[in-house]
Amino acid sequence: MKLFVDTGRVEEVRKAAEWGILDGVTTNPSLIAQAGRGFKETVLEICSILPHGSISAEVVGTTVEDILREGREIASWSPNIVVKVPMTPAGIAATRQLTREGIRVNMTLVFSPTQALLAAKAGATYISVFVGRVDDVSSEGMRTIEDAVQLVANYGFDSEVLVASIRHPMHVVEAARLGAHIATMPFKVFEQLFQHPLTDIGLKRFLDDWNKAGLRIFE
Template sequence: MQLYLDTANVGEIREAAAWGILSGVTTNPTLIAKEKGVDFKAVITEIAELVDGPISAEAISLDGEGMVKEGREFATWHPNVIVKVPCTTEGLKAVYQLARDGIRTNVTLIFNAAQALMAARAGAFVVSPFIGRVDDTGVDGMQLIREISQIYKSDAEIKTRILAASIRHPRHVIDCALAGADIATCPFKVLQQAMRHPLTDRGIEQFLADWKARG
């Protein structure tokens, strides 16, 4: 399973990219807005220079025609940019048209397997089920990943990939991999947490203490 970073913070992306683990980055209007004063196009193109993989840039139009117009503009910024659109009927119209133009899309805000199936049929490159937000409703988010994975695997025509979003903690990452997700997009703090373990810290301390005590 590939790992993406879910942020528009260039510093976080630069640090995680240096670990050699990133296959892509996802952004959204909220993440862009958090980075005060940044230019949307400038930050997306800077991210694309740091990470050699898909970079999601989200349209803000609510109608299909507007999404297509924005998507075509985003696609000129860098070959790795993919257009993020919401899972609505207007979003499906945009996905279908952009796919015909050879432009990849990320269909976001997916909360059931039927949405994921229709997004795939429309031509989505990836779909983004929000597992953390599904969990918040009292439903098992991982079951959603399993259902989508089973549906996609049962149909050879579907090439759409599953990008698990709304990741809350490191266990989510492992469970997504086991459930059949192709990608997990994570906040930077989750990647940091995943690399920490008290036994690792204790082992390093012991090794250093033994080295200093040699004699």
């Protein structure tokens, strides 16, 4: 499963990239606004930090014409950009056209299996299914992931299911169990994937024993 960080903060992307396991970055208008920098400059700097990764940048237009115009512009900035398009009738129509032009699309704000099916039919490269927000309305976000993964597999769609709105590490574990292709998460959740109290205890014990024995690697 590919791991993405969901952020508009360049410093978080740089830190995650240093670990050597980051496959991509997802942004959205809210995350970019919170970062307090220009949209294009932020996206291009992220692209430069992860030149071989997949960087999702979102349109804000709501008509087919505006989505196409903005999508073409954003895609022209760097070859590793994937254009994020909202799950609406206009978004579906625009996605179909963008994919015909060779522009990769990340269809966002997907909350149901039927929406995932439409995104796959339209040729979306990524289908961003939101688990946390579905859970918030007393439904089962992971059931939607399961259904989306199955329908993509059943019909051989080229789309990949991207698990979004991740709130904690168990969302990542459950997504992996279900065979989701990608998980994108806030930087703090990415950090939590490393953490376990027994790791900390074990490392401290090893180092204490080593130091007490006066051992060295380099003589």
